[in-house]
Amino acid sequence: MTLMYFVDLFELDSQAQQKKIATFKMEEGGSNRVEVEGDQYHPAIENLRGEGIFDYKNATPSKLYPDDGLSFLENLKYNFRSGYLSASEVQKKTAPTP
Numbered sequence: 001m002t003l004m005y006f007v008d009l010f011e012l013d014s015q016a017q018q019k020k021i022a023t024f025k026m027e028e029g030g031s032n033r034v035e036v037e038g039d040q041y042h043p044a045i046e047n048l049r050g051e052g053i054f055d056y057k058n059a060t061p062s063k064l065y066p067d068d069g070l071s072f073l074e075n076l077k078y079n080f081r082s083g084y085l086s087a088s089e090v091q092k093k094t095a096p097t098p
Contacts, residue, residue: 001094001095001096002027002028002029002094002095002096003027003028003029003092003093003094004025004026004027004028004092004093004094004095005025005026005028005070005073005090005091005092006023006024006025006026006073006090006091006092006093007023007024007025007073007076007077007087007088007089007090007091008020008022008023008024008087008088008091009021009022009023009024009038009044009045009076009080009085009086009087009088010085010086010087010088011042011044011084011085011086012083012084018086020038021038021039021042021044021045022036022037022038022039022042022044022045023036023037023038024036024066024072024073024076025037026069026070026073032067032068032069032070033066033067033069034066034067034068034069034072034073035066036049036066044080044085048065048066048079049065049066051063052064052065053065053072053075053076053079054075054078054079055071055075056075056078056079057071057074057075057078058071070090073090074090077089077090
């Protein structure tokens, strides 16, 4: 069994309904790189790939990118916490090993 960490990113659509736009996931013991499933061309996704996100959890003056693994996942909820865009807590699930 493989342990997966993931965070869902949501936005409000034109009818004020929450819609999932992406899932960020990372396999424990793997490359530590966070993969993105969903709308690859959404402005928020393109922006975080190019600009990174701030490390609010550890209060360091640095930016994090998908290559930063679990630290990146843990900080998504602090970077996306508006009424329009929001990120879930880091969640875990097990998946069968291929």
